[in-house]
Amino acid sequence: MKAWLPSLLRLALVVLLVAFVTNPGWFEPLLKPLTENNAPAIYNQGSLLTLTLLHLRTVLIATVAATIVAVALAILVTRPAGAEFLPLSRSLVNIGQTFPPVAVLALAVPAVGFGEKPTLIALFLYGLLPIFENALTGLTTLPGNVMEAARGAGMTGWQRLIKVELPLSAPIILGGIRLSVVISLATATIGSTVAAKTLGEVIIAGLLSNNLAFVLQGGLIVAALAVLIYDGLSAIERYTARRMGQETGD
Amino acid sequence: MNIRFDKLGIVIAAIVAYAAFFASFATFRANRIVPGEARSIFEALPPTIGPLLLAIVVVAAIIALLKTPLLLRLAASVVALAALAILIGVAGTFLTPAGNTFARISPASGLWLLIFAFTLLLADVLTRLNLSPLGRVGVLVIATLAIGLLLISGQWDSLSILKEYANRADSFWAEGSKHITLALGSLAAAVIIGLPLGILCHRVERLRAGVLNVLNIVQTIPSIALFGLLIVPLGWVAAHVPGAAALGIRGIGTAPAFVALFLYSLLPVVANTVVGLAGVPRAANDAARGMGMTDRQRLFGVEFPLAFPVILTGIRIVLVQNIGLATIAALIGGGGFGVFVFQGVGQTAMDLVLLGAVPTVALAFAAAIILDAIIEMTATKRRVETA
Numbered sequence: 001m002k003a004w005l006p007s008l009l010r011l012a013l014v015v016l017l018v019a020f021v022t023n024p025g026w027f028e029p030l031l032k033p034l035t036e037n038n039a040p041a042i043y044n045q046g047s048l049l050t051l052t053l054l055h056l057r058t059v060l061i062a063t064v065a066a067t068i069v070a071v072a073l074a075i076l077v078t079r080p081a082g083a084e085f086l087p088l089s090r091s092l093v094n095i096g097q098t099f100p101p102v103a104v105l106a107l108a109v110p111a112v113g114f115g116e117k118p119t120l121i122a123l124f125l126y127g128l129l130p131i132f133e134n135a136l137t138g139l140t141t142l143p144g145n146v147m148e149a150a151r152g153a154g155m156t157g158w159q160r161l162i163k164v165e166l167p168l169s170a171p172i173i174l175g176g177i178r179l180s181v182v183i184s185l186a187t188a189t190i191g192s193t194v195a196a197k198t199l200g201e202v203i204i205a206g207l208l209s210n211n212l213a214f215v216l217q218g219g220l221i222v223a224a225l226a227v228l229i230y231d232g233l234s235a236i237e238r239y240t241a242r243r244m245g246q247e248t249g250d
Numbered sequence: 251m252n253i254r255f256d257k258l259g260i261v262i263a264a265i266v267a268y269a270a271f272f273a274s275f276a277t278f279r280a281n282r283i284v285p286g287e288a289r290s291i292f293e294a295l296p297p298t299i300g301p302l303l304l305a306i307v308v309v310a311a312i313i314a315l316l317k318t319p320l321l322l323r324l325a326a327s328v329v330a331l332a333a334l335a336i337l338i339g340v341a342g343t344f345l346t347p348a349g350n351t352f353a354r355i356s357p358a359s360g361l362w363l364l365i366f367a368f369t370l371l372l373a374d375v376l377t378r379l380n381l382s383p384l385g386r387v388g389v390l391v392i393a394t395l396a397i398g399l400l401l402i403s404g405q406w407d408s409l410s411i412l413k414e415y416a417n418r419a420d421s422f423w424a425e426g427s428k429h430i431t432l433a434l435g436s437l438a439a440a441v442i443i444g445l446p447l448g449i450l451c452h453r454v455e456r457l458r459a460g461v462l463n464v465l466n467i468v469q470t471i472p473s474i475a476l477f478g479l480l481i482v483p484l485g486w487v488a489a490h491v492p493g494a495a496a497l498g499i500r501g502i503g504t505a506p507a508f509v510a511l512f513l514y515s516l517l518p519v520v521a522n523t524v525v526g527l528a529g530v531p532r533a534a535n536d537a538a539r540g541m542g543m544t545d546r547q548r549l550f551g552v553e554f555p556l557a558f559p560v561i562l563t564g565i566r567i568v569l570v571q572n573i574g575l576a577t578i579a580a581l582i583g584g585g586g587f588g589v590f591v592f593q594g595v596g597q598t599a600m601d602l603v604l605l606g607a608v609p610t611v612a613l614a615f616a617a618a619i620i621l622d623a624i625i626e627m628t629a630t631k632r633r634v635e636t637a
Contacts, residue, residue: 034482084257087377088370095373098614100574103607106591110600111359182470189472190578194595203475207581212482219475226470 010231017224021049024217031213041213043202052221055198058191059184062120066127067177074135075161090136097129101187105194119191119198126187127180134176138169171241178233185226189218258374259315265367266311270304273360276341281352282410282599288358294341306333307364314371320378327372334364335400342408354410356601383623390619410601411608418590418605426609428504429586432579433572433613436508440515440568445561447516448523449549458524465517473510473575477582480506507584511575515568522564526557559629566621573614577606 020027024042031041042048076082077089101122108118142165150164192200199218206214274288275295292300310330313322342355376389406412415422451458468476484505530553538552580588590606593599 082257088258088374091373091377092370094618095615098570098574098611098618100577100607100610100614102574102577102588102591103610106595106603107600107607109595109603186470186472189474193474193581193592200472200474203472203478204581207474207478212478215475215478219471219479222472222475223467223470227467230470 010228013224013228017221017228020217021052021221024048031217034213034216035211039209039211039213043205043214043217045205046197046201048199048202048217048221051197051199051201052225055185055188055200055222056225058116058119058188058196058198059123059181062123062184062188063127063177063181065120066124066180067131067173069124070128070131070176071135071173074132074139078136078139079157089132093129093132096125099125101126101190102193105190109194114195116191116196118194119188119196122191123184123187127184130179130183131173131176134179135169135173138172139165142168168244171237171244174233174237174240178230178237181233182226182230185222185229189222254317255315256317258370259317262367262371263311263315265363265370266307266314269360269363269367270307273363274358275360276338276345277356277358278345279354279356279410282354282414282601283597286354286356286358289341289345291360294345295337296340296344299337299340303333303337306330310368310371320375323371324375324379327368327375330368331365331372332396334361334368335397336405339400339405339408342406346408354413354601355408356410383626386619387623390616394616411604414590414599414601414605421589422605425585425587425589428584429573429576429588429610430613432504432507432511432576432584432586433569436511436515437565437568437572439508439512440519441565443512444516444519445523448520448561449527451520451524452527462517462521462524465520468513469517473514473578474581476510476513477506477578477584480509481582484509503583504579504585506582507576507579507586511572511579514575515572518564518567518571519561522560522567523557526560527553529560530556559625562621562625562628566618566625569617569621570614573610573617577610 028041035041043051073089077086104122104125105118108121112118112121146164146168147160150160155163188196188198189200189203191198192204199222202218202221203215206212206216206218270291275291275293276289277286278289279286291304294300295303307330310326313326318326338357338361345355346353376386379385381389400406401412407416447461451461471479488505534552534556535548538548543551576584576586577588577591579586580592587606587610591603591610592606594602594604594606
């Protein structure tokens with residue numbers, strides 16, 4: 001009985017989320033008590049659906065870019081030719097993480113202008129560390145006997161990377177991507193302080209006009225997205241881990 | 251002679267070549283919000299000093315490019331960085347027309363790239379030197395002193411960011427202390443509540459999943475939304491709980507910012523306490539039990555000291571994260587360096603943004619280095635003791 005309960009809750013959350021972003025009007029009575037002076041209860045300066053999709057698009061672009069760069073970097077520094085960059089790359093990515101997102105956003109504005117670009121830069125920088133760290137862990141902790149076997153089978157370095165190393169470390173790398181996506185989903189809202197079209201726009205409009213209904217709906221949509229995507233990626237991660245387990249078990 | 255190139259040196263030399271010869275060194279603006287005009291190294295510095303700087307930078311880049319001893323590389327990076335830091339001040343004075351108080355001189359992309367390239371070299375040298383934790387803190391102290399000395403000497407006073415500072419000196423320090431109070435205060439509260447909560451979660455298994463799940467969900471709420479949502483409950487507390495308003499608890503301002511930072515801080519503290527305690531070797535616990543230690547003695551004498559480095563790692567995550575997040579407090583009137591950042595974005599005055607952003611980055615960076623050093627010291631101490 002317990003096994004289906006979480007799935008049911010997730011399904012309910014998906015239905016609720018889709019209903020809210022497509023037909024926010026249905027929920028107006030619920031949010032009305034949070035407003036004052038007859039202010040609108042549902043964000044009225046743009047469609048919630050469009051903003052949600054734009055929010056997801058921003059996170060997707062930044063995460064894909066961060067994944068490509070982080071995994072490529074991790075592969076590079078774990079090859080003999082790039083080994084001398086390993087300690088330095090680690091400290092650089094660590095330093096990147098100490099830059100507050102607001103500062104990155106604001107500093108990127110003079111270089112690339114207002115809008116989506118500074119947000120992408122900030123999300124990209126923030127997404128790098130978890131993916132890079134996990135990719136490094138994955139690539140450096142491969143079982144020695146498997147690597148020996150691959151070498152013994154006459155695989156070239158390239159074949160070993162594509163057919164053995166990357167598939168085996170895929171679950172760990174996916175774990176990094178999951179962390180990075182959840183951080184990015186929340187951080188993207190800050191992008192609206194520099195005029196990026198994300199769900200942060202709804203929250204900031206609420207803060208500026210003292211309308212808590214706006215703050216709540218913006219925050220809840222982002223939180224729901226984060227919980228659902230986190231769960232979804234965890235499921236993919238378990239699936240790949242199981243597959244890898246079976247393949248190495250053969 | 252066999253010339254060998256350093257791989258990282260090739261990257262550094264390429265950046266230096268571009269930055270020194272093709273990018274601009276300083277930006278000149280007639281007032282603080284108009285678009286700037288680029289000035290190269292030769293245009294920005296007096297005729298004798300420009301070529302000197304170029305020579306220093308090129309020699310340092312060649313030292314980086316070739317396989318050279320570590321100490322020589324260290325010297326090259328330090329000399330190049332010091333020359334850049336001092337000479338941008340000279341450029342400021344040189345470019346400002348006499349008596350003109352509106353003109354703004356700021357560092358341009360070329361200077362930032364040069365600084366980046368030589369910091370990369372310095373970081374690489376320091377990583378390769380494998381400094382002890384105390385050594386790293388020592389480097390941090392020296393760098394802080396050097397920058398402090400440059401600030402006090404007035405060498406940079408002609409630069410735009412310090413002109414912004416001069417206009418706001420009082421509020422700068424007020425917002426700065428508010429920023430630090432917010433970041434450290436919420437951390438302290440999170441440690442006071444989070445440690446016992448973590449210990450409880452470790453001992454009571456049924457509680458663990460529930461508490462960690464709730465804290466995980468809190469982390470997914472975007473910071474600006476959480477800051478905003480706390481306005482209602484805190485406003486209610488201020489209006490209905492006697493004495494709360496007198497303590498400074500209000501719907502907007504510092505109180506919701508403090509509570510939001512506290513809530514974000516709880517997860518890393520609780521989760522790391524649980525992980526740290528779970529990682530205590532069973533043998534250590536069994537031995538302690540066999541010696542007749544009570545539960546309390548075991549907690550403070552055995553489990554806690556062994557879990558300490560992991561717990562500290564949680565505290566490091568929280569501190570660096572809080573210093574960054576505290577900038578967002580400015581959006582709900584909570585103060586902090588974010589005030590300058592958001593004012594600057596609003597007025598498109600980038601120097602004002604820098605005035606808020608640079609101290610925040612410096613604080614977060616310093617906190618990370620210091621806590622990393624402490625973590626490493628406690629971890630090695632533990633290894634020595636258990637060995």
